Amino acid sequence: MTEFVKHETVLDTGAEKLGKTYARALIAAAKNQGDGVADTIVNQLAMIVDDYLGHNPQLRDAFASPRVSHAEKVRVIDRIFGDELHPTLLKFLKVMASRDRLGYVYAVRNAADEIFDDMMGRVVASVQTAVPLDDVTRSQVIERLGSVMNAEIKLRESVDPELIGGMVIRIGDRVFDSSVQNRLNKLAVKVRRGFSSKLLERFDQFISG
Amino acid sequence: MKFSSDEIASVLQQEIEQFDNKTDVREVGTVLEVGDGIARVYGLSGVMAGEMVEFRNGSIGLAFNLEENSVGVIILGDYLTIEEGEEVKALGTLLSVPAGDAVIGRVLDPLGNPLDGKGPVQTDITRPVEIIATGVAERQPVTQPMQTGIKAVDAMTPIGRGQRELIIGDRKTGKTAIAIDAILNQKGKDVKCFYVAIGQKDSAVASLLGVLEKNGAMEYTTVIVAGASSPAPMQYVAPYAGTAMAEQFMFNGGHALIVYDDLSKQATAYRQMSLLMRRPPGREAYPGDVFYCHSRLLERSAKLSDALGGGSITSLPIIETLEGEVSAYIPTNVISITDGQIYLQPDLFFAGIRPAMNAGISVSRVGGAAQVKAMKKVAGGLRLDLAAFRALEAFAQLGTDLDAATQSQLDRGYRMVELLKQPQFKPMSVTDQVLSLYAGTRGFLDDVPVKAVRRWEMDFLQFAKDKHASLVSLLDEKMDLSDEVIQMIEACIGDFKNGYKPVESAI
Numbered sequence: 001m002t003e004f005v006k007h008e009t010v011l012d013t014g015a016e017k018l019g020k021t022y023a024r025a026l027i028a029a030a031k032n033q034g035d036g037v038a039d040t041i042v043n044q045l046a047m048i049v050d051d052y053l054g055h056n057p058q059l060r061d062a063f064a065s066p067r068v069s070h071a072e073k074v075r076v077i078d079r080i081f082g083d084e085l086h087p088t089l090l091k092f093l094k095v096m097a098s099r100d101r102l103g104y105v106y107a108v109r110n111a112a113d114e115i116f117d118d119m120m121g122r123v124v125a126s127v128q129t130a131v132p133l134d135d136v137t138r139s140q141v142i143e144r145l146g147s148v149m150n151a152e153i154k155l156r157e158s159v160d161p162e163l164i165g166g167m168v169i170r171i172g173d174r175v176f177d178s179s180v181q182n183r184l185n186k187l188a189v190k191v192r193r194g195f196s197s198k199l200l201e202r203f204d205q206f207i208s209g
Numbered sequence: 210m211k212f213s214s215d216e217i218a219s220v221l222q223q224e225i226e227q228f229d230n231k232t233d234v235r236e237v238g239t240v241l242e243v244g245d246g247i248a249r250v251y252g253l254s255g256v257m258a259g260e261m262v263e264f265r266n267g268s269i270g271l272a273f274n275l276e277e278n279s280v281g282v283i284i285l286g287d288y289l290t291i292e293e294g295e296e297v298k299a300l301g302t303l304l305s306v307p308a309g310d311a312v313i314g315r316v317l318d319p320l321g322n323p324l325d326g327k328g329p330v331q332t333d334i335t336r337p338v339e340i341i342a343t344g345v346a347e348r349q350p351v352t353q354p355m356q357t358g359i360k361a362v363d364a365m366t367p368i369g370r371g372q373r374e375l376i377i378g379d380r381k382t383g384k385t386a387i388a389i390d391a392i393l394n395q396k397g398k399d400v401k402c403f404y405v406a407i408g409q410k411d412s413a414v415a416s417l418l419g420v421l422e423k424n425g426a427m428e429y430t431t432v433i434v435a436g437a438s439s440p441a442p443m444q445y446v447a448p449y450a451g452t453a454m455a456e457q458f459m460f461n462g463g464h465a466l467i468v469y470d471d472l473s474k475q476a477t478a479y480r481q482m483s484l485l486m487r488r489p490p491g492r493e494a495y496p497g498d499v500f501y502c503h504s505r506l507l508e509r510s511a512k513l514s515d516a517l518g519g520g521s522i523t524s525l526p527i528i529e530t531l532e533g534e535v536s537a538y539i540p541t542n543v544i545s546i547t548d549g550q551i552y553l554q555p556d557l558f559f560a561g562i563r564p565a566m567n568a569g570i571s572v573s574r575v576g577g578a579a580q581v582k583a584m585k586k587v588a589g590g591l592r593l594d595l596a597a598f599r600a601l602e603a604f605a606q607l608g609t610d611l612d613a614a615t616q617s618q619l620d621r622g623y624r625m626v627e628l629l630k631q632p633q634f635k636p637m638s639v640t641d642q643v644l645s646l647y648a649g650t651r652g653f654l655d656d657v658p659v660k661a662v663r664r665w666e667m668d669f670l671q672f673a674k675d676k677h678a679s680l681v682s683l684l685d686e687k688m689d690l691s692d693e694v695i696q697m698i699e700a701c702i703g704d705f706k707n708g709y710k711p712v713e714s715a716i
Contacts, residue, residue, distance in 0.1 A: 013278045170237070173252045175298070177233040187228050194224040195217075200331045206216050 012107075019107025023115050026092050026108065033088055041089045042116045049109040052080070064103030073097040123149050126156040128168040130179070133157055145169070236299040240264075241279060243291045246440035247485050248282045250297050256280055259339060261300040266290045269320065270297070271304060271442070274486045281486045283442035285320060306450045308457035309334035313401060316418065316432045319447040324434055336453040338446060342508035349514045351548075354579045355466065355523045358394030358636020359387060361566045361629045364588035364646055365595070366551055369579025370400075370464055371512025371521040375543055377528045377535065378553030382565050384527045386633050387551065388468040389417065391525060393424050394636035395466060400523075401458050402430040403467040405451035407444050408474030411436045420634060444478035452509050455522050459511070462518030467510070471527035472503060476539045493538045503539075504546050549573035563630060569596035581639055582689040587646045591625070598622030617655070624654045627662040640684045641670050644698065647690075653702050661711040669705050677701045 026045075030038040053060045062068050062076065077093050085093075096102050117124060125145055127133065133141070138155065145153045149171065164180035199206060238252030248270065253262065262270045262282055268291065274281030284291065285304075306321040311332035316325035323329055351369035368374045368391075376384045392402045404421075406414045414434055421427050431454060435447035448469045455465035469475070476499055483496035491497045503526075510524040528543050533554070535544065544550055549572045558565035571592075577585070598618065605611060605619060628649040631637070645666045648654055657665050674681055680697040687694065 016278055173236050173238060173254045175233075175235050175237045177235065182233055183230065186233070187225065190228055191221060191224040194227075195220055196329065197331060197333075198220045206212055
């Protein structure tokens, strides 16, 4: 389900807002528990959303359904996650259940990822290249971006042969495009424009005979 | 004709050598939903209101609504091939259109793309579409006349350069005809004309282009078309784009005349966009800022101070009313913004009084100062007389016996109405207008049968041109009714009447 993809194309502003609020509370609670707890909790939350809910639509529906009672949901949470999860996350899920918000776990996960990355000074950079990155280039990119952004870089790679060469790096809403495709397009526009103005300026010189 | 490939290659080489190879940095977002000429975009977090964005298919959009989580974008162009999930990039600039001499004689869409098949507009000059109008200190009062060539308008609701005069009336009452006559009359007067067609039938625009071309008006006219089939955002920006092109001339000391045909359709387009963007509807479902939409547009028509070159933009906005309802939302708004209105009435139109101007409620609030002296002297009081005549005429229809004074007032009125009729696409010079209005208002027509008045006028003007050329040239030069000129006019009329017998068939 596309619901679990980040930046889903159906924008539910309410869910986004709600997720942010819960995520902030969760991470603040985790931080109080000591070092490393927040990291564990964010990872476990991702696991819940990706592994359990992502592969199990019935569980997801049960979580979202208002017809399943709070007590039932709490029981399910205890039974499935009881041993695995950090106690704070477990409590958090129960709080969400008691407030009828379990259907929004995915929104909380997205927001928690973002807040946690932000907290740790981590920046997600997606890199598009024409051919897969080799290790040397990858470490170069990470190092260079890290020094420019002054942050730890989390790389997300993808391959698009249409770029021909070079790479397109996207950080947040900003794109740094040095692909050959983009340069060729820009060159084409510029040459066409320049040529037509020259043509207008000195048409006679273009005609021979 | 052969093209020399060497020359072409060298130009291309130069262009390629000059190409700077910089990494392209841009702000991007993702299309969430698209349709009806608008798109909602996720991301674009640094975009500013009114900034241009580009879709993958090359269409340009404007950031219209900045919301907490998304950006509402109006799409100027093809929105049918934009897909959900595709990338949108911010261009970091405001929408601008080509301007300057290169746009003259062209038919363009609101983005400055050619619609006349004559290739792209070749110019380096561009102007931003939306600017804030010039302030108080940069302006001066309207004093120069802007002749429309229509007797009724020039005599009763004179228009000055820098004025905004609304043309308002029901459908099919000759609103566009007045605007077109005004454009035709600018021939040789060094006024650049801009006709902005908003939501018009393309067939109507095509026939109008034919008229402009036939009368040689395309030499100084630009037509900006956002037809009925254009998406609403195009219709919305069209008047701003036209004004931007006109401003290029105004700020360089020139004069421009711009016709917005018509602003009620632009308001409708704006309403559509606003409702789709979920802005709250107000009266007649128009958004709250529809007044500002028109006021900021019409404020850009101005007469600049001498320090800024004294250029001007005169605008003739057109509003179509429904069943003569001038108290609807948009008509009242635009009436209050403009410096006067020409009100056209269907019953006058169908009674054969064309232009079908209602003298009673048509006014020009600033044009009087811009009227030439001669015209002011012959036409002063004409508007009120004509309005009084209308009231009297209605009363006289009751069939009561009238005293001699009232009867003569009626007779004069009938002849004046007849005299103010004017065929389409036949603008008259000021001199001709002064001569015929002089004859009418000073009672020289009282003994001419009503039906023969128009024939009389035509023959008289021809006679004056042929036999009294000195009078015509003197009037042309002075533009004032000195005693000498009055004597000459009366002598001319006397001369003409002595030898004139109206054609029987006309009576």
